Amino acid sequence: MLRRQIRERREFIYRKSVEHKQRALQEKRDIVRNAVDNNGSLPTHLKKEALELVEGSYWGDQDDTVDDEYRWAGCEDPKVVITTSRDPSSALKRFAKEIKLTIPNSQTVNRGSHDVKSIVQACKGANVTDVVFLNETRGVPDSLIVSHLPHGPTCFFSLNNVVMRHDIPHTEHMSEAYPHLIFHNLDSKVGKRVTTILKHLFPVPKPDSKRVCSFTNTEDFISFRQFTHKTGEGGEVELNELGPRFELRPYSIILGTVDIQKACDSEWSLRSYTNKKKNILSVE
Incomplete structure (x- = not known):
């Protein structure tokens, strides 16, 4: 019983960490998309990966995270x-x-x-x-x-x-x-x-x-x-x-x-x- 709870807790923490990474990536995509659509300037920390973020921004937001809790x-x-x-x-x-x-x-x-x-x-x-x-x-x-x-x-x-x-x-x-x-x-x-x-x-x-x-x-x-x-x-x-x-x-x-x-x-x-x-x- 205790081992099962520990395993389930470990799996849950891993899923939450993956969701956190996906959410952070989606926030970057939204920033880049808004800059491109409004002809604005890009933040300095996103200039190196801007091209990759633009290519994925049209498909990435279709992934809707589900709160397992x-x-x-x-x-x-x-x-x-x-x-x-x-x-x-x-x-x-x-x-x-x-x-x-x-x-x-x-x-x-x-x-x-x-x-x-x-x-x-x-x-x-x-x-x-x-x-x-x-x-x-x-x-x-x-x-x-x-x-x-x-x-x-x-x-x-x-x-x-x-x-x-x-x-x-x-x-x-x-x-x-x-x-x-x-x-x-x-x-x-x-x-x-x-x-x-x-x-x-x-x-x-x-x-x-x-x-x-x-x-x-x-x-x-x-x-x-x-x-x-x-x-x-x-x-x-x-x-x-x-x-x-x-x-x-x-x-x-x-x-x-x-x-x-x-x-x-x-x-x-x-x-x-x-x-x-x-x-x-x-x-x-």
Whole structure:
């Protein structure tokens, strides 16, 4: 079992490295093609291989890379496990329960004395697609980790302004319908990657579902809201918030699972010297 996992992990890393080389080559081809079409100047570092890139640019872009991490997305509903840090407070337990109600086909697992590695290995054996870890500081939920199985990626989020369902007035009973998802202002490379990780936690909804989950990016903080909608007598759409509400801010994405994060390559991370004026999750 362990040898098979090591072999599959090695093959997966090799495929990802090949995709990375192909993506870098395609970016060079796009630069050269734009320079030729617009009669512009070529970058200095591409002048030596410009002729070869031009010849391959008319055929190279037909190779569409397929993300092996989510190759079965849409074929089967995701199976998500939600757990907490050790010795969780009552507030964190309640928040984990509300996340379970938010994500269909998910279940909560008591952490107990188990370490992260044993939980991830058990989830892999049970064909779990994603595992979510919730952490806290002094009884306040402040961290969320989403790890896709069996080979990653793993995204680390900080949690801010968490409001539970019972703190929101006039909330209805939680609908069990699969929700429609709205992702707004997440159009950069990192934003699209975060969108991919989050949207594959949810199964495909029915067209007539009245439940909506929105992820709205504002200055690199993703605000989560959950609503049900209905049409009033005058034809106006009425929204009723279900809760919970919170804000997510990603600070790291690694190419692997959370139990081996020290051995995984970093796809992106928020550094202390990152330009704060430049948006990370959106183009504008």
